[in-house]
Amino acid sequence: MCEQHHARNASPYAEGVSQHETDLLVVGAGPAGLYAAYYAGFRGYSVLLVDSLPELGGQVSALYPEKVIYDVAGFVAIKGQDLVDMLAEQAATADPTYLLGHRAEQLAVADDAVTVTTHLGDVVRAKAVLITGGIGTFSPRPLPDSELFADHGLRYFVRHLEDLAGQQVLIVGGGDSAFDWAASLEPIAASVTLIHRRTAFRAHQGTVDAVLASSVRVLTPYEVARINGNPRVESVEVFDNQSGDRQTLPVDTVVAALGFTADLGPFTRWGLEQRKRHILVDSAMRTNLPRVFAAGDIVEYDGKVKLISVAFGEAATAVNNAAGVIVPGARIFPGHSTGAEGS
Ligand SMILES: Cc1cc2nc3c(=O)[nH]c(=O)nc-3n(C[C@H](O)[C@H](O)[C@H](O)COP(=O)(O)OP(=O)(O)OC[C@H]3O[C@@H](n4cnc5c(N)ncnc54)[C@H](O)[C@@H]3O)c2cc1C
Numbered sequence: 367m368c369e370q371h372h373a374r375n376a377s378p379y380a381e382g383v384s385q386h387e388t389d390l391l392v393v394g395a396g397p398a399g400l401y402a403a404y405y406a407g408f409r410g411y412s413v414l415l416v417d418s419l420p421e422l423g424g425q426v427s428a429l430y431p432e433k434v435i436y437d438v439a440g441f442v443a444i445k446g447q448d449l450v451d452m453l454a455e456q457a458a459t460a461d462p463t464y465l466l467g468h469r470a471e472q473l474a475v476a477d478d479a480v481t482v483t484t485h486l487g488d489v490v491r492a493k494a495v496l497i498t499g500g501i502g503t504f505s506p507r508p509l510p511d512s513e514l515f516a517d518h519g520l521r522y523f524v525r526h527l528e529d530l531a532g533q534q535v536l537i538v539g540g541g542d543s544a545f546d547w548a549a550s551l552e553p554i555a556a557s558v559t560l561i562h563r564r565t566a567f568r569a570h571q572g573t574v575d576a577v578l579a580s581s582v583r584v585l586t587p588y589e590v591a592r593i594n595g596n597p598r599v600e601s602v603e604v605f606d607n608q609s610g611d612r613q614t615l616p617v618d619t620v621v622a623a624l625g626f627t628a629d630l631g632p633f634t635r636w637g638l639e640q641r642k643r644h645i646l647v648d649s650a651m652r653t654n655l656p657r658v659f660a661a662g663d664i665v666e667y668d669g670k671v672k673l674i675s676v677a678f679g680e681a682a683t684a685v686n687n688a689a690g691v692i693v694p695g696a697r698i699f700p701g702h703s704t705g706a707e708g709s
Pocket of ligand 1: 393394395396397398399416417418419423424425426429430434435436437438468469470471498499500501502503504542631632633661662663664672673674675677
């Protein structure tokens with residue numbers, strides 16, 4: 367899937383291929399990338415964001431949109447997707463161009479610009495690049511032998527809980543996502559069953575306790591033997607992997623929460639200095655390559671903490687330090703957002 371929004375800088379390059387010019391290219395539209403986009407706009411720069419996912423928000427939208435976050439400065443509690451929606455609204459003030467569904471694949475650094483090519487062949491020429499690629503491109507671990515049911519009752523994410531209202535839901539998995547979705551769906555689904563192939567769970571104990579005390583039926587050590595239905599899921603045969611016991615459960619939707627595989631992929635081939643499979647940056651968020659900066663979960667430096675609030679600070683630092691590359695002589699500190707007359 368690929369989408370382009372606000373493509374004010376797009377121009378035809380070859381059939382099916384576009385080239386784009388921008389001041390700042392941001393690779394990764396998670397929290398760090400979205401905040402960087404706002405910041406680029408605040409400094410008066412054009413900004414283009416590339417993301418391999420079809421939607422904004424990075425890990426937050428993809429992995430825990432319904433989870434409540436408690437440690438973002440200024441918000442006592444905020445749902446993941448609500449935070450992303452507000453970041454996107456704030457980023458919109460920069461009038462960004464989004465290339466969604468594009469994986470940044472190649473990087474070429476020249477004296478006066480950096481060029482990034484996406485896997486679909488779009489070429490973006492920028493004065494500076496900010497890599498906010500998080501944990502890389504990530505994809506859900508598939509439920510074996512179930513591809514036929516993808517989009518027919520089998521899903522790997524629950525973006526909108528209401529979609530499953532009144533349904534008989536089977537959740538497969540024993541981690542945080544499995545238990546979060548079980549807890550959130552329990553009040554609105556007709557029934558929720560959670561199966562896990564081990565008897566021990568890898569989820570927050572408070573959530574496990576809440577689920578075990580609720581109407582959610584938890585079966586361990588159970589696995590999926592077979593999904594029945596044509597074309598939609600109608601029932602699922604599950605089995606106890608110790609006793610061999612089998613049961614057939616009436617099911618409308620299977621939520622497979624088996625974890626994700628993440629792939630840093632292209633970033634490892636760009637000549638960037640790395641440590642522990644992360645991009646090494648200095649205190650200005652500069653990488654070892656000229657015109658290339660990085661921020662958020664993907665970076666490494668002594669004392670790095672992987673948190674959204676930290677990613678925001680790093681994004682602001684990166685954009686302000688990229689300023690001198692985008693406009694030679696530009697100051698690092700841009701002044702305060704509270705307005706020309708005040709600060
Ligand atoms: C279950 C869970 C709960 C969490 N809870 C909290 C919490 O309560 N508080 C907190 O502060 N943090 C929490 N985190 C961590 C937080 O989500 C991350 O720190 C944050 O998302 C990092 O933001 P980012 O923008 O650096 O990266 P990401 O959110 O990972 O976004 C990176 C984006 O880059 C894209 N990308 C990667 N490679 C490419 C490429 N080659 N081309 C194009 N696009 C690419 C990805 O598709 C992705 O959209 C949690 C994480 C998880 C998994």
